[in-house]
Amino acid sequence: xxxxxxxxxxxxxxxxxxxxxxxxxxxxxxxxxxxxxxxxxxxxxxxxxxxxxxxxxxxxxxxxxxxxxxxxxxxxxxxxxxxxxxxxxxxxxxxxxxxxxxxxxxxxxxxxxxxxxxxxxxxxxxxxxxxxxxxxxxxxxxxxxxxxxxxxxxxxxxxxxxxxxxxxxxxxxxxxxxxxxxxxxxxxxxxxxxxxxxxxxxxxxxxxxxxxxxxxxxxxxxxxxxxxxxxxxxxxxxxxxxxxxxxxxxxxxxxxxxxxxxxxxxxxxxxxxxxxxxxxxxxxxxxxxxxxxxxxxxxxxxxxxxxxxxxxxxxxxxxxxxxx
Numbered sequence: 001x002x003x004x005x006x007x008x009x010x011x012x013x014x015x016x017x018x019x020x021x022x023x024x025x026x027x028x029x030x031x032x033x034x035x036x037x038x039x040x041x042x043x044x045x046x047x048x049x050x051x052x053x054x055x056x057x058x059x060x061x062x063x064x065x066x067x068x069x070x071x072x073x074x075x076x077x078x079x080x081x082x083x084x085x086x087x088x089x090x091x092x093x094x095x096x097x098x099x100x101x102x103x104x105x106x107x108x109x110x111x112x113x114x115x116x117x118x119x120x121x122x123x124x125x126x127x128x129x130x131x132x133x134x135x136x137x138x139x140x141x142x143x144x145x146x147x148x149x150x151x152x153x154x155x156x157x158x159x160x161x162x163x164x165x166x167x168x169x170x171x172x173x174x175x176x177x178x179x180x181x182x183x184x185x186x187x188x189x190x191x192x193x194x195x196x197x198x199x200x201x202x203x204x205x206x207x208x209x210x211x212x213x214x215x216x217x218x219x220x221x222x223x224x225x226x227x228x229x230x231x232x233x234x235x236x237x238x239x240x241x242x243x244x245x246x247x248x249x250x251x252x253x254x255x256x257x258x259x260x261x262x263x264x265x266x267x268x269x270x271x272x273x274x275x276x277x278x279x280x281x282x283x284x285x286x287x288x289x290x291x292x293x294x295x296x297x298x299x300x301x302x303x304x305x306x307x308x309x310x311x312x313x314x315x316x317x318x319x320x321x322x323x324x
Contacts, residue, residue, distance in 0.1 A: 031277055032087055035285070039083040042289040045310070046076040049296050052306045059302075063144040064128075067121045068295055068302075070148050074117065075288040078110035082284055088180055097173070100180035105159055108182075112155035112199075114288075115206040115248050118241045120147050125234040126213035130220050158198050162191055199252055203245075210245060214238045240294050247287035254283045 050072045052059075059065040085103055088095060124144075128135045166173045166187050178184050186192055217235050257279050265272040296302050 039079045043076045046072045048310050063139040066144045071117050074110050074113045081107045094177045094179050097176045108159045109155045116151045119206040119209040122210045122213040122238050122241045129217050129234045210242050250283045
């Protein structure tokens with residue numbers, strides 16, 4: 001961490017940097033190409049899916065599709081920023097501290113937006129099934145966009161307060177060039193502890209909300225005498241939200257897994273580099289690539305239209321849209 005003099009963290013970061021230098025030419029081009037191409041491909045998929053949602057007025061006037069569109073763009077930005085930061089780390093390229101701060105801020109916000117968006121999506125399905133007569137008045141497009149604004153506020157306020165604090169303490173904080181990591185931007189140990197505490201709070205809160213909505217919808221699905229199909233679909237959707245939350249949780253364990261791998265591999269630097277590369281792909285990239293597959297493919301209104309646009313409109317007949 002920045003601000004700690006001669007700590008084990010500094011030694012760890014220095015060791016990582018030496019490893020990158022030693023292994024600079026061994027498989028680096030292939031790893032970087034795979035990382036960049038995978039991220040770019042799924043960014044294209046997400047963008048086509050987002051364009052699909054913007055192609056019909058009914059999509060951007062329906063709360064659940066507004067939230068889905070926000071999740072797609074959020075994951076796309078996170079994929080791009082994460083890929084840039086990982087490529088810089090893989091190639092050991094120092095950058096200006098101001099640029100690093102901006103990249104970390106964007107990745108921090110988009111990273112924490114994901115579970116919060118899942119919570120709001122689950123609450124929207126909960127209202128639709130448990131309060132069907134009030135759904136149109138509670139879950140309006142305007143309130144949905146306000147909820148997205150609140151999501152961004154909750155995810156950014158922690159980082160913004162830290163930046164304001166360090167700028168007050170050190171006005172030249174943003175000057176200089178460094179090897180860009182989140183820890184390098186910390187001035188004090190308690191900042192890292194605060195981040196970890198907020199992460200735990202985020203996930204516990206989101207998990208409680210999603211489990212509550214799942215149980216409530218399950219009870220409603222058994223009790224209602226009509227429209228059981230909609231209740232069952234909502235139940236499956238919230239269950240997918242819970243699975244997606246689990247995938248997000250693995251992303252939060254990325255640093256812990258990396259440090260564990262470092263201790264387990266010992267002096268085998270090449271093995272460590274290969275393992276943290278797999279850790280990056282599985283825990284950071286994969287969960288962000290599954291959103292269009294998890295939600296888009298099972299949506300009867302979105303998926304046919306997405307295939308139509310993804311195939312560059314080669315189909316002779318444009319699919320009709322029927323939103324339930």
